[in-house]
Amino acid sequence: MSSGARPGELGAFLKARRAALSPATVGLPDSGGRRRVSGLRREEVANLAQISTDMYIRLEQGRSQASAPVLDALARVLHMDDEQRTHMYRLAGRISGRPVRRAAQKAHPRLLRILEDLNTSPAMILGRRMDILAWNPLAAALITDFSAISEKYRNYVVLLFTDPAMRALYVDWEGVARACVAQLCIEAARDPHDTRLSALVGQLSVQDHDFRTWWAARHVPVHGVGTQTLDHPVVGELTLGWDALTSTTSGEQQLVVWSAETGTPSHEKLLMLAS
CATH class of the missing domain: 1.10.260.40 (lambda repressor-like DNA-binding domains)
Structure with a gap:
């Protein structure tokens, strides 16, 4: 074998x-x-x-x-x-690698500079296992106050499945959650020796039936863009486009940005949150 x-x-x-x-x-x-x-x-x-x-x-x-x-x-x-x-x-083991000791994840400086310049678009930097490495104030206003969450649990997939407020935020929560599980499947295949990812999958498989079912299905995502509708507790419903931009200098990190077309009700609501 x-x-x-x-x-x-x-x-x-x-x-x-x-x-x-x-x-x-x-x-x-x-x-x-x-x-x-x-x-x-x-x-x-x-x-x-x-x-x-x-x-x-x-x-x-x-x-x-x-x-x-x-x-x-x-x-x-x-x-x-x-x-x-x-x-x-x-x-099938045709792409394999030796276990390596991974350095602690830190957001890449270039991605941080871009993040800091985004004032009217919510954005965050995701690392391995969809760990949340950094975010701008508007992302915190739109999604949740990430600074109030212990770094150990500051993971996008964990929050989606364990935080009731996150479930209520996404109108199509199932679609968002399925896409995140599929992303984890790709990461597990890329690095089968990632013990933290194995622990995360084990934890969520025990806690959540949907996660366990979707993980077993092994669906693989094909898009890094899309549209999401959110039901925000302060400004109401927003429909936002999202893009996941992979860093060429740090391929394990992505800058995820939400945006709305200028002049639309959703764009006005983003400006309200930003203010």
Whole structure:
């Protein structure tokens, strides 16, 4: 077995991708009868990937190792994008690394300078595991007073699942929470030796049924932009665009910025919060 391989998680990921596809999506004819499983059958995936059904079953059950050509075939058959393909390779142990002692996270000075210049847009700097490293006053006014939270618990995903005020803030809380869980899945594949991430996942899996379910689904995010509607206790409902900008000087850190089009009610409400 390749160093760093996690066959059980690879099997769960393949199963989730198989369940997400319909026969029509991969060019198979509709038999017309009721299917006993959602998505594709195991034998259908195996046939399309030109491998034996037994081999594919053993992969899903975590009892076999996949070669690079087999992984390439599965990525094609299961319509994986670049992020999902990379994620699958990591779970198969094709990208591995030795455990390293990580330095304490600190916001990169260049990101901090940009953050300090943002006066009318809420923004924060997120590090590994979506730890909150820095924020501007407007982000605190929009989301929560991060300075009042112990640094140990100053994590965006932890707050989403454990703080009732955070649940109430996001109108589509489930969509936001699912995207954050998916981001953690990518980080876990990138660094399987991150003990703090393992502890965080274990903690939230015990505490929250939704987190446990979505973590097992192994969905992988593909976008770093989007729109969120927030129900703020002071200014009411705002619809904001958000962008997650990855630092080229510190690839593990992101500057997340919320904004609204000038002249819109949401922009006026941001200005009210800023004042």
